[in-house]
Amino acid sequence: MQRVRIALALLVVGAVGVAAPFAIAAISAGSSSSKIVTIKVTATNCKFKLSRASVPTGTTVIFKVTNNGKIPHDFKINGKKTQLIPPHQTKSVKVVFKKKGKFGYLCTVKGHAAVGMKGTFGVGVTPPVTTVHTTTTATTATTTTGTTTTTPVTCTSPTSTVNVSMTEYKFTLSQSSVPAGCIQFNIKNDGQVQHNFSLIGIKAGTIIGPGATETWAVQLTAGSKNYTCDVPFHDSFGMNGALTVT
Numbered sequence: 001m002q003r004v005r006i007a008l009a010l011l012v013v014g015a016v017g018v019a020a021p022f023a024i025a026a027i028s029a030g031s032s033s034s035k036i037v038t039i040k041v042t043a044t045n046c047k048f049k050l051s052r053a054s055v056p057t058g059t060t061v062i063f064k065v066t067n068n069g070k071i072p073h074d075f076k077i078n079g080k081k082t083q084l085i086p087p088h089q090t091k092s093v094k095v096v097f098k099k100k101g102k103f104g105y106l107c108t109v110k111g112h113a114a115v116g117m118k119g120t121f122g123v124g125v126t127p128p129v130t131t132v133h134t135t136t137t138a139t140t141a142t143t144t145t146g147t148t149t150t151t152p153v154t155c156t157s158p159t160s161t162v163n164v165s166m167t168e169y170k171f172t173l174s175q176s177s178v179p180a181g182c183i184q185f186n187i188k189n190d191g192q193v194q195h196n197f198s199l200i201g202i203k204a205g206t207i208i209g210p211g212a213t214e215t216w217a218v219q220l221t222a223g224s225k226n227y228t229c230d231v232p233f234h235d236s237f238g239m240n241g242a243l244t245v246t
Helices: 001-034
Strands: 034-044 048-050 058-066 088-095 101-106 117-121 160-167 168-172 181-188 213-220 221-226 240-245
Touching: 048 117, 168 240
Parallel strands: 034 058, 160 181
Antiparallel strands: 034 048, 058 088, 101 117, 160 168, 181 213, 221 240
């Protein structure tokens, strides 16, 4: 009888010994999964907004970035970045933060970080408060869009027509010079994001989406007439030029 009891005791000890590694592995797996965090990032045309600004050291973060702006943006941090995100779409990037510190993030599209699309993310530390500086320019526009500062002189009997194609990021005009008179502009957005065609100081066209068109006519006198796109940053990417009126 004593021998039977000893044998049973050995079997119990053996079973516990076999189960222990599995229990440790399960605990380890649970501890690892608890360090995966999803952070929502909202991008607009001048800033990022994160759902949280810091995580503990050793955390794996999935940055889920939604572009609520009117032009494409991306999000880069710790050497990793999302794809270029069109307006109203979402892309994600996974980043493992093994070291304690402050990590800068930004939009890598030319000119975007300079106007405020950047900040600092904390890993094991509290990041500094990011201040976004914005500048408001007063205008005396007589229309509801664009940069027009004078009342456009519209006309109804065009003497010349200019076809304007808008893409990322340039204008293509059917002609670069027209005689003075009533000029009709047939404008089409052949791009993938919103654009407009604005004759600076004369007439600001409506901001229109991909595939949309607009037509208007204005009276132009001789001289060089500058044009641009009023959507933020587009002019700095090359959406500007001059029409010669003879």
